[in-house]
Amino acid sequence: MLRCPICIAAGLRSVVRDIRFTNPKLKRDHFWDEEGVEHFHDPSVIVTEYECSNGHHFAERSSWQCHVCGYRACEAVLLVDGKEVVTDPSAAESPCPPQ
Numbered sequence: 613m614l615r616c617p618i619c620i621a622a623g624l625r626s627v628v629r630d631i632r633f634t635n636p637k638l639k640r641d642h643f644w645d646e647e648g649v650e651h652f653h654d655p656s657v658i659v660t661e662y663e664c665s666n667g668h669h670f671a672e673r674s675s676w677q678c679h680v681c682g683y684r685a686c687e688a689v690l691l692v693d694g695k696e697v698v699t700d701p702s703a704a705e706s707p708c709p710p711q
């Protein structure tokens with residue numbers, strides 16, 4: 613789920629597109645568990661920049677999520693004008709740190 617935080621605050625609706633993301637320095641942890649199931653865990657923090665159909669720009673710090681077990685190294689943090697915006701209280705436990 614991703615919606616423009618500026619539109620949410622203004623009560624607007626919009627379509628969001630990603631326009632750019634930083635090339636993460638992959639520190640991948642790729643392994644097969646005791647059951648032989650493949651996991652892809654990566655602690656790298658990625659910054660993705662987004663633009664909404666109302667012309668707002670915002671960014672997100674996040675990490676890859678393992679498609680098998682759902683593991684992710686840290687929780688996504690939205691950034692508006694470089695400031696962190698808390699939209700998901702569960703992210704407060706392990707927010708993705710600045711790179």
Ligand SMILES: [Zn+2]
Binds near residue numbers: 617618619626665668
């Ligand atoms: Zn917007």
Ligand SMILES: [Zn+2]
Binds near residue numbers: 650651653678680681
């Ligand atoms: Zn996994």
